[in-house]
Amino acid sequence: MSEPSKSLPKLAARLFAETGDRAAFIQSLTAPQPLAPSILWTRPKPPDLDWPTLPSLSWQPSQVDRLAGDHRPGQHPLHEQGYYYCLDFSSVFAVSLLQAIAEPIEVAIDLCAAPGGKSLCTWVMQTPQRLLCNEVIRKRVKILIANLKRCGAMEAIVLNQDPAVLAEHLPYSAQLVLVDAPCSGQSLLAKGQEVPGCFHKVTINRNANRQKRILANAAQLVQANGYLLYSTCTYAPQENEQVCQWFLKRFPDFQAVPVKAMAAFQSHLTPSPCYRLWPQSGLGAGAFAMLLQRQQGSRQPLNEDFLAQSQFKLHPKNL
Numbered sequence: 001m002s003e004p005s006k007s008l009p010k011l012a013a014r015l016f017a018e019t020g021d022r023a024a025f026i027q028s029l030t031a032p033q034p035l036a037p038s039i040l041w042t043r044p045k046p047p048d049l050d051w052p053t054l055p056s057l058s059w060q061p062s063q064v065d066r067l068a069g070d071h072r073p074g075q076h077p078l079h080e081q082g083y084y085y086c087l088d089f090s091s092v093f094a095v096s097l098l099q100a101i102a103e104p105i106e107v108a109i110d111l112c113a114a115p116g117g118k119s120l121c122t123w124v125m126q127t128p129q130r131l132l133c134n135e136v137i138r139k140r141v142k143i144l145i146a147n148l149k150r151c152g153a154m155e156a157i158v159l160n161q162d163p164a165v166l167a168e169h170l171p172y173s174a175q176l177v178l179v180d181a182p183c184s185g186q187s188l189l190a191k192g193q194e195v196p197g198c199f200h201k202v203t204i205n206r207n208a209n210r211q212k213r214i215l216a217n218a219a220q221l222v223q224a225n226g227y228l229l230y231s232t233c234t235y236a237p238q239e240n241e242q243v244c245q246w247f248l249k250r251f252p253d254f255q256a257v258p259v260k261a262m263a264a265f266q267s268h269l270t271p272s273p274c275y276r277l278w279p280q281s282g283l284g285a286g287a288f289a290m291l292l293q294r295q296q297g298s299r300q301p302l303n304e305d306f307l308a309q310s311q312f313k314l315h316p317k318n319l
């Protein structure tokens, strides 16, 4: 086991009261164990495929499988043929909150979309009539388009805008907005990756401020009774529970939605319905998620002129 930096025990002490929980958390980041690969089926599963899967969890979407054994699904020809998208089970955890939404979704906007995992989950699970996938970093748009195209989401609208621009041009137009926010990325440690500075307070504060900015713009996009899903792949409460607390105070027309199916994952760091997957669960590298619903507000149709001018066509010349 590598020597944990001083910051990790400090974070563990902040997150957990029990020494056993702290030790398990630290162990999962300093001696990461392999995680079962999971896949989202984006085309019907071939009936003769005999890949062994792990038993489904009660909240696991039916379109997701966790593979047993040492599968490398990303290297199988079915992957290239667009049958599935490979994703960390933590991403599945975050989008599983969407199962609390009973209403059909006409317009869904994924504000932080590349490389496209949660956009594809939304496409498969919620089947929105219109799916807008936005990625602000231009060079990441290419991988987003490639994944949407490979998996057959040809009707998705791909945008490359700052969230503030979308808030200005598409106000109150979506029943569902996803903010899978850029974050300090602490959970990458549980995948054996190095993330320099991820515990530093400057990194955490910078990310928290950016998350608040993105959420403030996201709020403008959500129409009355619509939903906002906020998620990160980091552990710092400043980027998670505290951002949600800030949001609820700043936007009192939104309420946090309790998700019964995820009750076992209620964050012990807040009484609000916020959900955490911890890396020591062995299911995934870790995630935070919260679902919010707007109680009041207006409804506006999509600004088709803006979309026509700004969207990338999912055409080979863009790849």
Ligand SMILES: C[S@@+](CC[C@H](N)C(=O)[O-])C[C@H]1O[C@@H](n2cnc3c(N)ncnc32)[C@H](O)[C@@H]1O
Pocket (backbone or CB within 6 Å): 091, 111, 112, 113, 114, 115, 116, 117, 118, 119, 135, 136, 137, 140, 162, 163, 180, 181, 182, 183, 210, 214
């Ligand atoms: C956690 S990743 C999203 C992963 C993606 N949702 C998925 O499931 O495949 C966060 C994304 O936010 C983008 N991003 C960075 N700064 C941003 C900003 N200021 N506003 C919106 N998105 C931003 C990053 O480029 C990155 O693609």
